[in-house]
Amino acid sequence: MPIELTKLNDSHTDQAALTKPHLMATSPLSCFSARPRPRSPGTAVWLLPAAVLLLLLNRWSHMASYPSVSPRGSGSVQVGRAELYSKMARDLDERGAAFLKGGETSQSLTLSDLFDTADDGAVVPRLKAADPPVRANVLYMDPKFAAVISKAVKDVFLPYFDQAIWFQNTSMYHFSMFHASHHLEPIVATEDEIEAEVEAVKGVTKNLCPLKIVLDRVVLTSTGVLLGLWQVESGTDPAEIRSRLREALPRAPQKQLYDPVLLHTSFARILGHPRLPKEQSASSFDNVKFFHELVAQINEKICGFQATISELWYVEEYDVLALALNGKMKVRRLHLGCNRQGI
Numbered sequence: 001m002p003i004e005l006t007k008l009n010d011s012h013t014d015q016a017a018l019t020k021p022h023l024m025a026t027s028p029l030s031c032f033s034a035r036p037r038p039r040s041p042g043t044a045v046w047l048l049p050a051a052v053l054l055l056l057l058n059r060w061s062h063m064a065s066y067p068s069v070s071p072r073g074s075g076s077v078q079v080g081r082a083e084l085y086s087k088m089a090r091d092l093d094e095r096g097a098a099f100l101k102g103g104e105t106s107q108s109l110t111l112s113d114l115f116d117t118a119d120d121g122a123v124v125p126r127l128k129a130a131d132p133p134v135r136a137n138v139l140y141m142d143p144k145f146a147a148v149i150s151k152a153v154k155d156v157f158l159p160y161f162d163q164a165i166w167f168q169n170t171s172m173y174h175f176s177m178f179h180a181s182h183h184l185e186p187i188v189a190t191e192d193e194i195e196a197e198v199e200a201v202k203g204v205t206k207n208l209c210p211l212k213i214v215l216d217r218v219v220l221t222s223t224g225v226l227l228g229l230w231q232v233e234s235g236t237d238p239a240e241i242r243s244r245l246r247e248a249l250p251r252a253p254q255k256q257l258y259d260p261v262l263l264h265t266s267f268a269r270i271l272g273h274p275r276l277p278k279e280q281s282a283s284s285f286d287n288v289k290f291f292h293e294l295v296a297q298i299n300e301k302i303c304g305f306q307a308t309i310s311e312l313w314y315v316e317e318y319d320v321l322a323l324a325l326n327g328k329m330k331v332r333r334l335h336l337g338c339n340r341q342g343i
Helices: 015-019 076-089 091-095 143-161 191-205 238-248 287-302
Strands: 115-117 123-125 129-140 165-167 174-181 211-220 225-234 264-270 306-309 311-319 329-335
Touching (some): 076 091, 076 225, 091 287, 129 191, 129 238, 143 165, 143 225, 143 264, 174 264, 191 238, 191 329, 211 287
Antiparallel strands (some): 115 123, 129 311, 211 225, 211 306
16 A cells, blocks of 8 residues: 655754754654553644645555454453564664665555656656556545644654655554555456445444553664554454455455554654764764654654544555555545444
């Protein structure tokens, strides 16, 4: 599924903070268990303009079919989610900053397949018609929550990357759940079949409860994607949502794009080298440590941030990575109805 990005915005941070470890030089631990005081966008004094989104398939998308899972019970789903996140947090240490070498993405696409560079140096997305269109079901985050996250990310990263970074569109933060058709296993559908899928998904959403989620941690992957990894405090768990969508969409690809317990969204995509601190020489520069310190600053700002998710979108992407690259798409917005008699 997509990649998520936005336009650049002026912001600044204390560059001296990166000359010494800010929080830690290793991958951040979960702050979920610490139960921080809930942060709410209602207390924030900023709002950021919407821009364009980037959600990149990451290497932990276990191309796996989804069994029927009930997260209410042993807690194994939450444990599995925590283990998955710990693995994802180690990726940068294990693989290094591969994105600085211009390697392929996890979709076997190079950055040059996804972006062009304008005359002023700004990165602009390349759009290509998707044949057939991708049909995706995603949970949607309200921009009032996304704006707080985007502000923190831009404050920390923008001073060091200028136009070599693409931020997620604050009006399009989303969590990929389940594909009725994707680029690896296209399932062609007529207009009538698509409408039948939409009605089936509507039936599912009537029995889904809104999710209260908390940001477990922020990580940077070896492919340059800054990810927010979330835990669920209440509501219908993503594992159960995917299981119900599987039952409602029997024609969907058996191999899906994400681990059943994963709940993530992309905050930004790094597309080039950072500007080095003035006192730092390129030969002695430790990229991994530098990125860990930036990520540690973001975690200090927003780890433990809470949000409520009350919509699921059925999206037809007419362009490749349309959700990611601001391409052509058709969106059906469905409210999570929480009919408890059906749960």
